Amino acid sequence: MSNALPGSSPADRAAPSKPVLTPALILRNGGAALIFVTLLIGAHVLQTTPGYGASAALSLLIGAALGVAFERGRFCFFCIFRDVIEHRNAGPLYAILTALAVSGIGYAIVFGAFLPNPFSGRLAPDAHIGPVSLALVAAGLLFGVGMALSGACISGHLYRLGEGSGYAPLALIGALIGFGLGFRTWNWLYVTVIADAPVIWLPHWLGYGGALLLHLAVLSVLGFALLRYVSPLPPRPARQLDIKYLYEALFRDRWNPLVTGAIVGVIGVVAYLRVEPLGVTAQLGSLARTVMHTSGMLPARLNGLDSFAGCATQVVQTITDNGWLIGGLALGAFGAALIAGRFQPALPRANGSVAALVGGVLMGWGAMTALGCTVGTLLSGIAAFALSGWVFGAAVFAGVWGGIVLRLHRWT
Amino acid sequence: MQRKSPTESEDLVDRTLLRTAGAAVGGALVMLAVVALIFFVRQPASTLSTTAPSAADASSAPVTVNLPREPRKFEDVVVSTEWLAQNLDNPKVRVIEVSVVPGVYERGHIPGAVNFVWTTDFVDTVSRDIIAPDRFQELARAAGINNDTTIVLYGDNDNWFAAWGAWVFRQYGAEDVRLLDGSRSKWEAENRELSTRAPTYPPGNFTVRQRSDLRVFLPDVLKVVRGEEQKVLVDIRSPDEFSGKIFAPEGFQELAVRAGHIPGAVNVPWKKALNDDGTFKSVEELRKLYAEAGVDGSKPVITYCRIGERASHTWFVLSEILGYQAALYDGSWTEYGNSVGVPIANPAGTIWGVK
Numbered sequence: 001m002s003n004a005l006p007g008s009s010p011a012d013r014a015a016p017s018k019p020v021l022t023p024a025l026i027l028r029n030g031g032a033a034l035i036f037v038t039l040l041i042g043a044h045v046l047q048t049t050p051g052y053g054a055s056a057a058l059s060l061l062i063g064a065a066l067g068v069a070f071e072r073g074r075f076c077f078f079c080i081f082r083d084v085i086e087h088r089n090a091g092p093l094y095a096i097l098t099a100l101a102v103s104g105i106g107y108a109i110v111f112g113a114f115l116p117n118p119f120s121g122r123l124a125p126d127a128h129i130g131p132v133s134l135a136l137v138a139a140g141l142l143f144g145v146g147m148a149l150s151g152a153c154i155s156g157h158l159y160r161l162g163e164g165s166g167y168a169p170l171a172l173i174g175a176l177i178g179f180g181l182g183f184r185t186w187n188w189l190y191v192t193v194i195a196d197a198p199v200i201w202l203p204h205w206l207g208y209g210g211a212l213l214l215h216l217a218v219l220s221v222l223g224f225a226l227l228r229y230v231s232p233l234p235p236r237p238a239r240q241l242d243i244k245y246l247y248e249a250l251f252r253d254r255w256n257p258l259v260t261g262a263i264v265g266v267i268g269v270v271a272y273l274r275v276e277p278l279g280v281t282a283q284l285g286s287l288a289r290t291v292m293h294t295s296g297m298l299p300a301r302l303n304g305l306d307s308f309a310g311c312a313t314q315v316v317q318t319i320t321d322n323g324w325l326i327g328g329l330a331l332g333a334f335g336a337a338l339i340a341g342r343f344q345p346a347l348p349r350a351n352g353s354v355a356a357l358v359g360g361v362l363m364g365w366g367a368m369t370a371l372g373c374t375v376g377t378l379l380s381g382i383a384a385f386a387l388s389g390w391v392f393g394a395a396v397f398a399g400v401w402g403g404i405v406l407r408l409h410r411w412t
Numbered sequence: 413m414q415r416k417s418p419t420e421s422e423d424l425v426d427r428t429l430l431r432t433a434g435a436a437v438g439g440a441l442v443m444l445a446v447v448a449l450i451f452f453v454r455q456p457a458s459t460l461s462t463t464a465p466s467a468a469d470a471s472s473a474p475v476t477v478n479l480p481r482e483p484r485k486f487e488d489v490v491v492s493t494e495w496l497a498q499n500l501d502n503p504k505v506r507v508i509e510v511s512v513v514p515g516v517y518e519r520g521h522i523p524g525a526v527n528f529v530w531t532t533d534f535v536d537t538v539s540r541d542i543i544a545p546d547r548f549q550e551l552a553r554a555a556g557i558n559n560d561t562t563i564v565l566y567g568d569n570d571n572w573f574a575a576w577g578a579w580v581f582r583q584y585g586a587e588d589v590r591l592l593d594g595s596r597s598k599w600e601a602e603n604r605e606l607s608t609r610a611p612t613y614p615p616g617n618f619t620v621r622q623r624s625d626l627r628v629f630l631p632d633v634l635k636v637v638r639g640e641e642q643k644v645l646v647d648i649r650s651p652d653e654f655s656g657k658i659f660a661p662e663g664f665q666e667l668a669v670r671a672g673h674i675p676g677a678v679n680v681p682w683k684k685a686l687n688d689d690g691t692f693k694s695v696e697e698l699r700k701l702y703a704e705a706g707v708d709g710s711k712p713v714i715t716y717c718r719i720g721e722r723a724s725h726t727w728f729v730l731s732e733i734l735g736y737q738a739a740l741y742d743g744s745w746t747e748y749g750n751s752v753g754v755p756i757a758n759p760a761g762t763i764w765g766v767k
Binding site for chain 2 (some may be wrong): 116
């Protein structure tokens with residue numbers, strides 16, 4: 001792994017830069033074009049289908065945008081955390097910090113319209129503001145360990161699916177099983193620790209302006225503190241801004257973390273404004289819940305679960321907006337990976353398969369118990385000024401750290 | 413100019429970095445202090461109470477018995493999307509959205525519409541009751557409502573909870589309360605304008621005058637069951653709930669220990685009052701629909717459902733559109749079916765969920 005910012009080292013670059021039209025290149029770019037056209041047509045069809053409409057269409061496109069941004073910018077929580085922990089390189093982490101800063105500003109603006117008075121005792125509608133409990137910490141820790149074991153978080157596996165990873169399907173199946181276990185342990189955890197846990201939303205106390213100032217201050221402190229762990233950028237030759245440069249910057253080279261972060265932040269705000277907060281586990285959890293419901297393995301009553309905002313699960317027979325979003329995410333990442341020549345399908349090894357599956361189970365349990373994963377609870381939670389987001393984020397980071405110290409990530 | 417050695421320059425960079433980081437930390441601490449100061453100076457005004465209102469609060473509003481008013485024309489209780497679009501700037505008209513799904517209002521509402529959340533703005537948050545009169549008066553005034561304001565309610569789910577809102581408004585003395593025909597979905601289907609901006613209005617002077625004839629309680633219902641009073645009970649739930657085959661539709665948490673219905677009640681599911689596109693049927697069709705079930709307005713009507721909300725839709729049809737003397741039993745089946753010592757009808761023969 002290079003010690004520099006992604007996109008700045010030759011190791012991160014794929015595909016020869018000479019635009020020679022080889023059959024492989026035509027196949028790749030043609031395939032990518034086909035995918036993006038399919039996504040657009042799919043969005044149009046969804047928009048005109050009764051029962052789906054604009055929110056489903058928009059979810060598909062938001063997912064696709066997120067897939068492209070995740071793939072092009074390597075917005076993989078595990079890789080980013082590992083770079084900090086293992087390689088002492090905080091460069092990629094700035095993508096997360098930027099995403100949080102940008103989406104925090106956007107959320108504050110949207111909140112002002114959605115809930116003009118933050119002191120009313122009410123929470124902003126469906127924002128991912130969860131209870132802060134020991135269960136949340138445990139969920140974060142296990143989620144982090146699961147990330148280390150399986151080599152990525154759930155959103156990471158979704159975009160790796162588009163890169164042809166053989167471990168991603170296993171980890172996602174594991175996550176479904178984990179969700180099932182989460183439903184089984186929910187009632188006990190709810191009564192023991194979650195029911196009485198405080199739901200802490202900073203704007204309740206500080207208002208939107210105060211919460212945003214505090215939010216940006218914390219991110220700035222983190223940003224300044226981590227500057228010493230950022231490797232120097234290699235010199236870049238002066239270049240003419242032409243088509244070739246644009247093509248390479250967009251489709252071949254890794255995006256700069258700051259750019260990736262800003263784009264992810266904007267997508268998060270758009271998603272909250274128009275559909276629902278970003279999250280990638282609601283459809284997975286609903287699938288697990290529906291399967292268990294049908295087979296009678298679901299507890300007859302999940303106490304209080306549906307009263308919390310988060311990556312809410314439900315017994316469904318259809319594809320929800322969230323389902324379109326994760327479908328768009330995988331396809332968008334697939335298209336982006338094809339153009340960049342990063343679509344490298346690989347069969348999983350036996351040891352790694354077990355690790356991916358077990359890691360997936362841990363992540364599924366964690367995401368169910370925490371009411372979301374690194375996207376739903378960490379990203380959308382912190383952006384919404386929820387303390388639960390920060391607590392989950394810290395616990396996940398600690399879990400990844402532990403996993404790396406135990407060398408769990410060597411399995412996959 | 414003399415060049416510094418590499419190590420010196422690195423040192424310099426490091427020190428500058430440290431100084432910047434130090435300044436940032438210092439700045440953050442100062443800001444934290446400011447924020448803490450704001451926090452302590454400003455008492456967060458929590459408006460969601462966690463204790464039940466005392467009896468004194470509840471009785472503070474004058475209670476008046478109003479005779480059923482003259483039947484109004486259909487257009488004066490149900491407004492079309494077109495009428496509403498033309499009256500959005502009319503200062504005499506206040507539009508209120510009551511939607512069940514969180515975020516629906518916020519992501520786009522009829523321009524100028526005020527949001528009322530049914531779980532906090534129409535019901536008491538602690539005791540099982542409608543919102544206390546003084547608090548409701550406060551909310552209505554904050555929405556810029558006067559006693560002569562034309563209040564137009566709409567929402568998702570075919571105006572289900574908008575009708576509940578209409579009932580609460582009428583119950584607390586509002587005279588001109590209307591529903592949007594076809595609810596939110598018709599407005600959306602016609603691609604009409606939506607806004608995400610929360611409006612603010614100068615406070616109104618709405619004063620609660622509590623009516624006593626639009627709401628009934630368990631003892632009133634029992635009088636009808638025992639034949640002491642001649643009234644018609646309308647059960648608006650599904651035929652399977654009415655017969656006692658099922659306790660409640662799938663997914664609903666609030667249940668009764670017994671299944672079935674109140675003896676003597678007739679069953680007209682609430683959605684029968686609507687066309688397929690969610691608009692109300694014509695007055696003649698509605699009159700016929702209920703007359704066929706034995707509800708023709710000759711006797712006072714009591715509507716009920718499972719928790720009291722859906723029945724307010726049928727209450728709206730009978731009382732406001734048809735002008736019958738109708739009241740809502742908001743205790744509904746979750747109170748009646750759980751009560752000890754009251755007679756019930758259970759044609760399906762379900763006892764404890766066992767045949």
